[in-house]
Amino acid sequence: MIPILVPARSNVRVRIPIKNNKPAPPDDIERIGVSMRTAAKMLELSERSMWVLVKEKKIRSIKCGARVIVSVQSLREFVDGKVQSQQTVDSE
Numbered sequence: 001m002i003p004i005l006v007p008a009r010s011n012v013r014v015r016i017p018i019k020n021n022k023p024a025p026p027d028d029i030e031r032i033g034v035s036m037r038t039a040a041k042m043l044e045l046s047e048r049s050m051w052v053l054v055k056e057k058k059i060r061s062i063k064c065g066a067r068v069i070v071s072v073q074s075l076r077e078f079v080d081g082k083v084q085s086q087q088t089v090d091s092e
Helices: 036-043 047-055 072-091
Strands: 001-007 012-017 033-035 061-064 067-071
Touching: 001 033, 033 036, 033 072, 036 047, 036 067, 036 072, 067 072
Parallel strands: none
Antiparallel strands: 001 012, 033 067, 061 067
16 A cells, blocks of 8 residues: 555644555466566576576566566476486586
8 A cells, every 4th residue: 555645734644545456366376477577586586687597598488568477387497407407416
């Protein structure tokens, strides 16, 4: 909510809360794509690092208007590939 200050009397101000009309996504729907910002948070990377991974085609994404949507499956595959290659290096 964003509070708005409205003068009621001379020196008294009243806060009137305004509800955010943006609906929250339902919890029971599995997300197949996320924003660049959310993808970066999921991998605990900076947004800049996320852009580099997408540009280098290490993570799949699509452009939808002005937005770039990152595939959640691609994020999982990227992490799984990194984990498997790390295990190979550790076993040698």
